[in-house]
Amino acid sequence: MGFAAPKGVPDYVPPRSEHLLAVREAMTAPLRLAGYGYLELPVFEDTALFARGVGETTDVVSKEMFTFSDRGDRSLTLRPEGTVGAVRAVLGAGLERGALPVKLWYAGPMFRYEQPQSGRQRQFSQVGAEALGSDDPALDAELVALADHAYRSLGLTRTVLHLATLGDPSDRTDYSSTLREWLKPRVGGLDRETDRRIERNPLRVLDDKRPEVQAATADAPLLTEHLGPRARAHHESVRGHLTDLGVPFLDDPRLVRGLDYYRRTTFEFVHPQLGAQSTIGAGGRYDGLSETVGGPPLPGIGWALGVDRTLLALEAEGVLPHDPPRAQVFFVPLGGVAKARSLALVAQLRRAGVCADLAYGERGMKGAMKAADRSGAHYAVVLGDRDLEAGVGQVKDLRTGSQQAVALDDLVPTLEGLL
RNA sequence: GUGGGUGUAGCUCAGCUGGUAGAGCACCGGGUUGUGAUCCCGGUUGUCGCGGGUUCGAGCCCCGUCACUCACCCCA
Numbered sequence: 268m269g270f271a272a273p274k275g276v277p278d279y280v281p282p283r284s285e286h287l288l289a290v291r292e293a294m295t296a297p298l299r300l301a302g303y304g305y306l307e308l309p310v311f312e313d314t315a316l317f318a319r320g321v322g323e324t325t326d327v328v329s330k331e332m333f334t335f336s337d338r339g340d341r342s343l344t345l346r347p348e349g350t351v352g353a354v355r356a357v358l359g360a361g362l363e364r365g366a367l368p369v370k371l372w373y374a375g376p377m378f379r380y381e382q383p384q385s386g387r388q389r390q391f392s393q394v395g396a397e398a399l400g401s402d403d404p405a406l407d408a409e410l411v412a413l414a415d416h417a418y419r420s421l422g423l424t425r426t427v428l429h430l431a432t433l434g435d436p437s438d439r440t441d442y443s444s445t446l447r448e449w450l451k452p453r454v455g456g457l458d459r460e461t462d463r464r465i466e467r468n469p470l471r472v473l474d475d476k477r478p479e480v481q482a483a484t485a486d487a488p489l490l491t492e493h494l495g496p497r498a499r500a501h502h503e504s505v506r507g508h509l510t511d512l513g514v515p516f517l518d519d520p521r522l523v524r525g526l527d528y529y530r531r532t533t534f535e536f537v538h539p540q541l542g543a544q545s546t547i548g549a550g551g552r553y554d555g556l557s558e559t560v561g562g563p564p565l566p567g568i569g570w571a572l573g574v575d576r577t578l579l580a581l582e583a584e585g586v587l588p589h590d591p592p593r594a595q596v597f598f599v600p601l602g603g604v605a606k607a608r609s610l611a612l613v614a615q616l617r618r619a620g621v622c623a624d625l626a627y628g629e630r631g632m633k634g635a636m637k638a639a640d641r642s643g644a645h646y647a648v649v650l651g652d653r654d655l656e657a658g659v660g661q662v663k664d665l666r667t668g669s670q671q672a673v674a675l676d677d678l679v680p681t682l683e684g685l686l
Numbered sequence: 687g688u689g690g691g692u693g694u695a696g697c698u699c700a701g702c703u704g705g706u707a708g709a710g711c712a713c714c715g716g717g718u719u720g721u722g723a724u725c726c727c728g729g730u731u732g733u734c735g736c737g738g739g740u741u742c743g744a745g746c747c748c749c750g751u752c753a754c755u756c757a758c759c760c761c762a
Contacts, residue, residue: 271753326760330687348762377762382687384756393762460759476758525761535762546762573762601720632720640722651720665722 275381275389277575282590287392289588290577291374294394294417298372301413303396306373308352314342320351320560322527324467331379333389345378348526349395350553350569351560357399358562367400374574386544386576397569402554404501407532407568408508414536414548414570415514421577422586426547428515429535431522432502434494436530436555442493443469453483474523489520498531505532528553532568538576540583547580548572592643596682598625599635601651608675609650612660615679621686640665646682 272278279287314334321328333345346352353373362369374394381387396413398406411428418426433439446469454461454472457480464471473484494502509516516534524533533551541547550570557565581587596616598609609625616623624642626635632649639647649661649670660678662685663670673681 274753331760379761381760382758383754387761391762395762543757543759544761549762571762576762599721631715633716633718633722634714636720636722638722647722649721653720661720663721668722670721 273389275383277388277390283578285590286581286587287574287578290421290574290581291392291394293421294414294572294574294577295372295374297413297416297420298396301370301409303370303372303398306353306356306371308349308356308373308375309346310376310378311343311345312352312355314344316355316560317344317347317351320354320528320556321348325525325527327379327525331381333378333380347379348377349373349375349393349571350397350526350528351556353395353397353569354399354553354556354562354565354567355560357397358557358560358565363400363557363563363565368403368406369399370397371399372396377571384544386541386573386579388575391576392574393571394574395569395571396550397567399557399565399567402501402552402566404504404532405508407505407552408512408514410550410568410570411505411509411516411534412512412514414550414572417572418536418548418577421581423538423577423580423584425539425584426580427517427537427539429519429522429537430506430509430516431519431533432491432494432498432505432531433524433529433533433551434490434498434531438493438495438498439490442488442490445488445493446470446473449488450484454480470523473521491520501531524549524551528556528559530554534570536572538580538583541576541579544576546573547576592622592645594622594624594642594644595686596621596623596646596648597639597642597644598623599632599639599647599649600625601632601635601649605650605652605655608655609648612648612675612678616682619679619683621679621682646685648678648682 314332317332318328323329327347332347335343337343353371357363357369357371372395375392376390377393378390381389383389396410398410411430415428434442447465450465450469450472455465456462461472461475461480470490472480473487475481475484506516506518519535522533522535529551531552531554534549535546536548537545538547539545548570550568552566552568554566556567557563598613600606600609606625613623613625624644626638630638636647645665647663647665649663654660654672657672658676659672659674661670662673662678662681
């Protein structure tokens with residue numbers, strides 16, 4: 268093999284690629300029923316858009332972006348996430364001046380320069396949804412419920428929804444300094460990285476996986492205790508709506524998000540069988556993002572569901588969709604004349620909406636029948652010189668083995684009737 | 687970016703203390719010159735990840751490198 272795909276970039280081939288499509292379809296179907304419109308977005312954007320929107324100091328921006336210069340010396344970046352680009356597009360089209368909320372969805376590849384491991388690739392696929400122009404907590408609940416519905420419709424039963432609130436910016440600032448002072452005497456000096464986190468983003472310390480850190484921070488003060496009245500009311504309302512909608516969730520006050528734009532509601536769908544990369548979908552509210560990228564005040568909430576990781580979850584639970592047969596009717600032509608006739612009949616059947624195929628290549632009867640069998644077709648049509656002279660095809664039911672001659676002129680309607 | 691594990695046929699893997707590659711599945715053909723899924727017989731496929739080194743001799747030992755994988759970290 269001369270070439271392999273770039274590091275951390277997966278290929279999906281059948282049958283797995285079909286499963287991937289099914290996952291994407293299951294995620295988007297509920298959105299369309301809920302009035303979300305489709306957004307087709309660029310795969311790369313101005314580097315500064317992500318730096319501003321996602322946050323200069325986030326790991327995603329500071330060390331995980333695929334950034335390059337174009338021939339005009341513009342700095343461009345392969346999108347590491349979809350929300351910022353979606354907001355940019357909404358503002359660019361002036362949708363925020365129309366009917367609100369604007370509800371949109373998109374799908375496609377995202378790129379992050381990471382160390383690959385299971386569930387973490389440098390190119391991965393997401394389906395995203397965004398609702399802008401309203402801070403109604405019912406909208407938060409609607410979006411969460413739509414994701415929940417998508418996962419359920421795929422047959423996943425073990426996914427756990429973690430729910431939290433980050434409060435308003437002032438709540439978070441207050442809490443951060445409280446937490447910082449609390450952490451210093453307990454885990455300060457542990458190592459350089461932890462010290463840095465205590466200063467820059469103390470919430471992240473609570474997310475440390477090391478058991479000794481977990482133990483030391485077990486009774487740390489929680490953000491939920493520092494919420495202002497408006498953020499608290501919003502959160503309680505979201506929880507109430509979710510309960511009304513029958514969406515089970517787990518209050519997780521330690522939930523940490525890595526992108527700077529999140530406010531108030533945040534959530535993650537976690538799958539317990541996926542190892543270290545167990546978040547298969549996540550999102551939250553981002554009421555200040557529009558201003559950050561130069562727009563007017565425009566509240567918003569959204570999520571992104573990981574298509575690749577969701578497929579891993581389906582495989583872990585053993586609930587993959589069945590592979591549909593590749594054909595319903597399969598032609599077995601004997602000789603060149605029969606093949607030409609078969610090709611025409613196959614095309615005719617396909618136009619009639621029947622999934623039809625034939626044995627290509629110079630295969631013998633046995634090989635062609637074998638191909639028919641493997642296609643999963645219900646019926647094989649054997650066509651040889653004898654049959655052509657008689658103007659018929661031998662239609663064989665591959666499940667029962669019974670066979671009957673059918674006039675070629677009646678073949679298409681006959682098969683349509685049989686199926 | 688850091689640390690551990692693994693790279694042998696299309697796939698899953700075996701290969702002893704170094705003696706110049708195997709199985710199962712898959713695929714193709716035949717048994718049945720016009721009938722699949724079962725059965726029987728036969729056949730194809732490898733620069734043993736790549737590059738160097740040690741040795742009379744390396745799939746096996748050493749060094750480097752790349753990829754995959756797991757964890758940290760990060761996140762969908």
